[in-house]
Amino acid sequence: MKIIALTSLLLLVSAGTATAQDTSAEAAGKAVKQHVAFVEASGGYGFQFGEQDYMPTTDGTYKNPLTNGYAFGLTAGWEFIPGVSLIGNWEYAKSQSLNGEVTNVLDKVDGIIDYHTISIGVRWTREIGPGRLFGELAAGVVLPFETEVVFEYNAAMSAVDISGSGRMIDGYNLGFGAYGQAGYQWNLTPDLYVSAGLRVKSYQSDNDGKERRYQNFLDMENLQAPQTVTTTIKYNSDGSAGTQPPRTYSAQDLRALLSVGFRL
Numbered sequence: 001m002k003i004i005a006l007t008s009l010l011l012l013v014s015a016g017t018a019t020a021q022d023t024s025a026e027a028a029g030k031a032v033k034q035h036v037a038f039v040e041a042s043g044g045y046g047f048q049f050g051e052q053d054y055m056p057t058t059d060g061t062y063k064n065p066l067t068n069g070y071a072f073g074l075t076a077g078w079e080f081i082p083g084v085s086l087i088g089n090w091e092y093a094k095s096q097s098l099n100g101e102v103t104n105v106l107d108k109v110d111g112i113i114d115y116h117t118i119s120i121g122v123r124w125t126r127e128i129g130p131g132r133l134f135g136e137l138a139a140g141v142v143l144p145f146e147t148e149v150v151f152e153y154n155a156a157m158s159a160v161d162i163s164g165s166g167r168m169i170d171g172y173n174l175g176f177g178a179y180g181q182a183g184y185q186w187n188l189t190p191d192l193y194v195s196a197g198l199r200v201k202s203y204q205s206d207n208d209g210k211e212r213r214y215q216n217f218l219d220m221e222n223l224q225a226p227q228t229v230t231t232t233i234k235y236n237s238d239g240s241a242g243t244q245p246p247r248t249y250s251a252q253d254l255r256a257l258l259s260v261g262f263r264l
Contacts, residue, residue: 035191035263038085040075044199046255048095048113067111069095071255077123085123089138089179092116093201093253105223108152115145115251117203119179131186131193139178142203142251146171151218160226166217172249175205185261195259201252207235208246 048067073091080086097111121138151166183197212233219227236243 035079037078037264038076038261039264040077040195040259040261041072042075042091042257042259043070043072044255044257045070046199046253048093049252049254067095067097067113069093071253071257075259075261083125085125087121087123087136087138089119089121089140090116091119093251093255095253104154104156105226106151106218107154108150110148110150112148112150113145113251115203116143117141117177117179117201118143121178125185128184131184131195133184134195134197135180135182137178137180140176140203142175142177142205144172144174145205145251147249149217153218157218157226162218162226162228164216166228167213167215168217169213169215170207170249171210171212172205172207173210175203175249175251177201177203177251181257183257191263193261193263195261197257197259199255199257201255202250203252204248204250206246206248208237210235210246 046068048069071091071093073089075087075089077085077087092114093116094114095112097109101107101109117140119138119140121136121140123134123136125132125134147170149168153162153164153166155163157163179199179201181197181199183195185193185195187193212235214229214231214233216228216230219229234243235246237246239245
């Protein structure tokens, strides 16, 4: 009897130990599976609200039309405390104005801007429903970029020896700014998710030390005696001879983004 009792006791202890080990292994597995980092690829479309006056009018002035376009980028993050992550983001954006025209002068007018931004910030997440609600704020730089206005001349302009196309290209420096985004992530698997969000960006630069290049570009202020110009205007804050005071440019946009992410 003593042997049976002892054997039973040993079996009970062994079962308890095994259960404890299984529980510990399961907990360890969960600990190992705890996600602390993620990577995302995103693409989106929206509106650009920059300050470039793209569209000419017959009185020689310009107006800023609705400008829209796409963006794509990459985001990486590290969740340093539950629900709060440090993030880094790179994004390329390109926008183009709605086509314009001036009767018997210009068949087509396009305003174009494209630029890269690199930002660092913080993302907050909260488990709600089948996924996570998130918001993020980040600050960073816009890399040097250009804006471009393209004229396509009407056939009637050949009477004054103007044909083909003309361009006005403005260069801008490295600038600074920030963005904010809010959205929702849907979990496809514990590791994989998709998200949708709305992002607002504003990055400001200037053209100090840069140039404006005219290439066969029509002088819209003198349509009574139309002529094109091919020249360069330099901008400099030191007031040196032959230069003009610099101007600022704020690259602002509002875009809807779709992303695919993977938790590590």
